[in-house]
Amino acid sequence: MVTISKTESRTSRDCDVGKEVALDQPAAESPEDSKPEKDDDRTHIQEGVQRVEAITAVWSQKSLWSTFALLWLVCFVSALLASIDTALSPYVTSSFSRHGLLAVINIAARVIGGVVTLSIGKFIDIRGRMEGFVGSLLLITVGMIMKATCQNVETYAAAQVFTWVGKVALSFIIDVFVADITTLKNRMIIFAINSTPNLATTFAGPRIAELFYNEVNFRWAFGAFTIILLVVSLPVVFILYYHERQAKKRGLIRPQSGRTRLQSTIHYIGEFDVIGAVLISGGFTLITLPFSLVSSASHSWHSASIIVMIVMGVVGLAAFVVWERYFARVNFFPFEFLKDRTFLGAVMSRFVVFMTTYIWDAYYSSYLQVVNGLSISVANYVLNAYSLTSYFTGPFIALYIRYTGHVKYPALVAIPIYLLGTALIIYFRIPGAKVGYLAMCQVLVGFGVGMIGQMAQLTTMACVGHQDVAVALAIYGLFGSVGSSVGYAIAGGLWTNILPVKLYEFLPDDAKNMTATIYGDINQQMKYPIGTPIRDAVIAAYGDVMRKMVIVGSALIPLTILCVAIWRNINVKKLEAVEKRARGNVF
Template identity: 45%
Template sequence: MSSTLFSRIRPQADVPIVEDDHRNDAESSSAHGGVDEKNGSLSSSSEEFTKDAQNGVKGVEAITSAWTRKMLIFTYILIWIIYFVDSMQQGMTNTLTPYVTSSFRQHSLLATTSIVSSIVGGLVKLPLAKVLDIWGRPQGYLMMIVCLTLGLIMMAGCNNIRTYAAAQVFYWVGYNGLSYALSIFIADTSKLSNRAFMFAYASSPYIATTWIGGPLADAFLKGPGFRWGFGSFAIITPAVTLPLFFIFWTNYRKAEKMGLVKREPSGRTTMESIKYYAVEFDLFGLFLICAGLALFLLPFSLYSYQGDGWRSAMIIAMIIIGGLLIIAFAVWERYFAPKTFIPYGLLVDRTVLGACILSGVLFISFYIWNSYFYSFLIVVNGLTVTEASYVGNIYSIGSCLFALIVGILIRVTGRFKWLALYFGVPVTILGVGLMIHFRQPDVNIGYVVMCQIFIAFAGGTLVICEQMAVMAATSHQYVAVVIAIEGMFASVGGAIGSAIAGAIWTGVFPVKLAEYLPTSALADLPFIYGDIRVQTSYPFGSPERDAINAAYGYAQKCMCIASTAILAVAVVSVMMWRDLKVTDFRQTKGIVV
């Protein structure tokens, strides 16, 4: 990496104060200026830390002022390795999930298991943003490593679908939180004009790991079993991720010793601290929105399991109570919350709001057409586990590869709106719309691949552009919050998309299966519906396999139509953005990319 990519901005004498509930002896240190990057000695400067920023922001600015360029380069290499391992593990997990649910004869609950985990995994970013801003970046990062590892351990030991669903919650909280914390590290250590490329650089391991996840999952399925797949990464993940924690923590301690940051006791008792953080993290608001969204969305994939369907008392009660909790959340945040869960001023900014809406819409669309795509490739196209993983991961390869080009274009032009409006949105609509026709039985797989390539290149463009939009619209102080809000919209959008996909699947697939199956096979309908292994056990050309494929095709067409229709909102959301020029803004301090 060329040294011209790095800039050095020195802090002023103002020392950020970090409250510590567990320390009684405040470290006294004199206020100093910047840091000589060769030997770490202090030098005078007039550059201030971000004004009125919270302790976590000032703390990371102290870190970037205390470390050297060599440490910055090493940190980015380590971040790339973490993304490599995590993306490989995620690819394997996604491939194994249909077989895990099928092992409990609950294949149709694929969408259901992802709804709660998507909601919680997305909403956790907002309280995590508070942790990163109040306690510090390393502390929040460590918490997510623990959650991710615990989720992997639970998936390795699960014996029923309920345990696996709970494990998915811990896993996605940890995985999304870890990725989010890494994104904040990148935002903290890069100039805005270079940030799009650095985000693309960090996600580039997906280009390689796409080819590994499928064969790795296949090897575990044919060998020791899926439990060992999860168990092995429960050991590998902390081993790879913890070194980055120690880098940030040791450099933070170095900044303390150099007088760039110091701790002072908060003066609160334990109970006062509990009350303080309950208000700061808006725990009541978090409970309202998590419970409300879960109760409102879950019935869409669970109604078919009730004898009365939509008329079931349980389904009606879940929808009503969930809706009331969502309304209660809005009222609480607007009128009663001492500290709001979502900063109102940020959310009404048209660039931030437009980017968040785009994020939610893209994930709704993606999860509608993608929820049963892998199963479609296995059953209808007859691909192997490895081949299906290759096709299913075209999006990961293409989006991450094209994101590098987008990052360069944003660095050169200084603008991002034109890329989203004139390329990203139209090509996404084209790719998803074409799948309505091409994702059917007896259609050459090449046409499906073509659609995936269109969606991948456009998706890589839109993800980078929406992230740049929310960050360019605010200061460094609120970067963690706006990225968390954007991520929350994405995860809630994913939950909504999964709920819609689950509703279409459970409402269409079994009905069409019963309609198409020969009379002799109707007795086996529950087993065919619930197990992908039973579906693939019928040979191609048999009446049963033709009926299964036809039912898949009809359900997939309904999903792709719904997925395309929702993308109309994406056009309006991008048009809302201000045409900001990223080279006009300066957010970060210290030695950064």
């Protein structure tokens, strides 16, 4: 269950189990062995968890592996759609002469997407994985239809929220479902395999986006691949629905509550804590947005609108704490999880990595196209070398975990690699630098981030029992989303406050009146050939602001060391030995 009633204690397995097992003692001798048995108490297991356990109890080995294959296909198409969307985003905003709002749009989407995962986690625990899977597809479809038909940047911004929330929800639900049908030591193998489609979509997505942009338009790209995603997702829905029906026939799933529709609505409003969700998402959004909007305000940081947004954001977060402490029947955010230092360190490492990365990554695609003269596809190949390396090394890291069980020390080793890759970008991200060096930096960063991410994600799940995996992954995703939104906020603040000033400074006197036009449209920035005074001025301005972004991002990376250092030295192979309750036919 994602949230906890104040009158009922949680039954999650505490990470203290790992604390004992990690000391290289035999699992059977651990005095904490009795704790996981609480997970056996069926009265404390939510309906959604019971339903997925009923499914694994009735399906065959063939159905299990068929599901793995179908989920991989869904991950492939979802990653391809996301890659195409990312490559086209600068051109969609530029079509409305609002290229500078790229970071602003992503801030709101990522904050809301991160917060909503807690509600989604609760929903799939109460209702079931299948319903959440269908709901996430619906959100993606609505968002992509809005993108394909948008006529202004406001509609596109709203569409980005729907799309991002749907994408986050789909990835989250797939991860939770994989956790349902795998053991702890094998889990990262399937997670890594599900990320391998990105090895292809890294190259295919930008090229497809470029072809659509040049030969048709961005609208058809969004529409076509949304349809493909729906088609490949239907078999997964069928498998879940079929086996759920089989479980019901065998009496493994309890009958519905018998509440009326009105009673169910009131019940779920309280269970989901809608007020808490609105307060926390609104608070984070209002605090982070001003960093990107300040340059367009009439009096900069003295503008009443900017001050009001920040104040209201702080008030919203304070109100959230008060609401959760004194008024909420069911808490939206399970604060007790953060009392465990290992859990806290794992999710905070996710926050710091995402924050530091998106500070220098937010406008990187635009930089490669404007400064280095790369096409949409080639620029995104360089950009995606980061994720490509992470996905390529993922299965090998997962096998290491499978056979050793160690998670803390590999994460500590990965941090210096991440710092080295980012620090080298400071040296190489200057006008005139060879693109190959930039790609090399992306490879180093991708390897470091990939290893840290896998270890942190597994550590998060190792701190809880099976019935709390959804909430653990939701919190992990929330910290990542908030971290990326903070990164976008810092990047947007640097971009909107520095780039226009530097453009005006570097542009020739007879072109200074074009500053606003050039700033707002990437096509205008690339209109003039490299070597002409106006293009050289744009390149110089880009080089100045991008260098500052990388310096800020690099300076914050050492915080990751502190986050990982506080983890207990959990060995997931030994921790697996204390898993008492059978969960059906799982890998």
